[in-house]
Amino acid sequence: METTVIISTLFRLAKVFDDMGKLLFKAHLDVPLTFDRAQSQALLRRNNRLEFSYQQLKTSKTKLLNQLLATAGADPYLWAKLRRLQALDVASLAAVQANPQFNRQRKINRLKQLIINLQNEKINESTVLTKQALAYLYHIAPDKVAATSKPGPILADPFDSRAFKMDMMALNYLDQYFNVQELQYYVKYLVFIHAHQAAEAVIHYDARTVLPNAEQTGFSAVAYYVTLNRQSYTYISYKGTEGTMDDPRIKSFTQRLDNYVRESYQDWKYNIDAMLIGNTENDEQLQLARRFTRYVVRRVRRINPATIIYGLGHSLGGILCRRSNYWMNRLMVAIP
The missing domain is CATH 1.20.58 (Methane Monooxygenase Hydroxylase; Chain G, domain 1)
Incomplete structure (x- = not known):
């Protein structure tokens, strides 16, 4: 075949x-x-x-x-x-x-x-698994994937596509199935499928790697720096309230259950204590969201000062995104 x-x-x-x-x-x-x-x-x-x-x-x-x-x-x-x-x-x-x-x-x-x-x-x-295979084939044979895929409008900015934004947020809940290289291939594939353009570079940032205490508090976010026609874009995606029992990296059912309970507990603790009750002593996730935003904005603006930066989030992730946006805008003005 x-x-x-x-x-x-x-x-x-x-x-x-x-x-x-x-x-x-x-x-x-x-x-x-x-x-x-x-x-x-x-x-x-x-x-x-x-x-x-x-x-x-x-x-x-x-x-x-x-x-x-x-x-x-x-x-x-x-x-x-x-x-x-x-x-x-x-x-x-x-x-x-x-x-x-x-x-x-x-x-x-x-x-x-x-x-x-x-x-x-x-x-x-x-x-x-199916889309990872397609993303890999797009990496090694982009012309053949382009010839086989369904044609669509060419978008100067992938963020103009609602489907692209939804897939980028969904990726935040599925990253346990990816290694770093697969994530880079997959983001390039999403840019092509939804914007019908070729991304020239992808850099991946993970809050769990950047911030040592992020996992302890339940905070999770990722960012992707993408170059497209010499214009740079960055998408910061904040994860919402959702654990998973289907992490293939954890073989033991008991360990998967423990991880699911711990992650869900940390998110709901923040939802109820910090957002519903307003206890600012337990707003670790918000503080980490701002720290991660600051880290990503400074990094990508050093690579290209003209980088366009977007925030994405669903549920708890949407709250963290909105509450980090004000600080993000201040950073973008302050950094030359």
């Missing part, structure tokens, strides 16, 4: 995982609050459609993976990503076969089983 066909197949696989994510969202929306007869009949019809859609998507996913595995083994990086995708696919099928079937006469149980099956697909990790 030539490179162009591999790229096209990966794009189709990414679309399958995107559709699975939408299906999982729809399934959650259909969970009923009551069990009257009319609602039960309507739920049965919706369940049938959702289950049919899931089976179609799962069949397509397995078929595309088999096509890729049969022909993409020459590249060790691609092979490793595809083998992991295959392992997730096999595990999702084994989970369905191992779990006892719900009573098929109960409409709500059928919906619960569908949601469980979709969660077992590990949609987030599978999507990341």
Whole structure:
């Protein structure tokens, strides 16, 4: 399978995982609050459609993976990503076969089983693996990815794309699946996909690395310095209130649970104590957000004084972003 066909197949696989994510969202929306007869009949019809859609998507996913595995083994990086995708696919099928079937006469149980099956697909990790493969191929064969991708408007500033901003914020919740080089490849890929331009350089800053006590307080943020047509941009993304149980770097379930509880506790402690009650003695995350902002702004302005700097954040991250913006603007004025 030539490179162009591999790229096209990966794009189709990414679309399958995107559709699975939408299906999982729809399934959650259909969970009923009551069990009257009319609602039960309507739920049965919706369940049938959702289950049919899931089976179609799962069949397509397995078929595309088999096509890729049969022909993409020459590249060790691609092979490793595809083998992991295959392992997730096999595990999702084994989970369905191992779990006892719900009573098929109960409409709500059928919906619960569908949601469980979709969660077992590990949609987030599978999507990341597929897009990592595409980002890698964009790095080694940008012309072929450009020829295969869906055309769109060329944007002078990637920040003009809402999809780019959403993907940059989402990356803050998925960085456990990336090493530094993969992050650089991936940001370049996002710039191309959403702005249809080639980024010339990417520098990555991580608050957990820059600030030694950031992890202890639960604060997390990243920044990306990007050069595009000799204009430099920096995107500072502040992470919101969300832990994860799916960190592949932590093998033990107990350790993953401990990490999830600790991260969530630190965020909610700040949310309630500092923001809701107004206790300024426990505003460590805000102080660290300002320190990280100062660090990034000074670094990138030394590289290029004309760097355009943006802040991004969702939930708690949005609060930290807004409360750091005033200080960021003062810095940009003060630094020549």
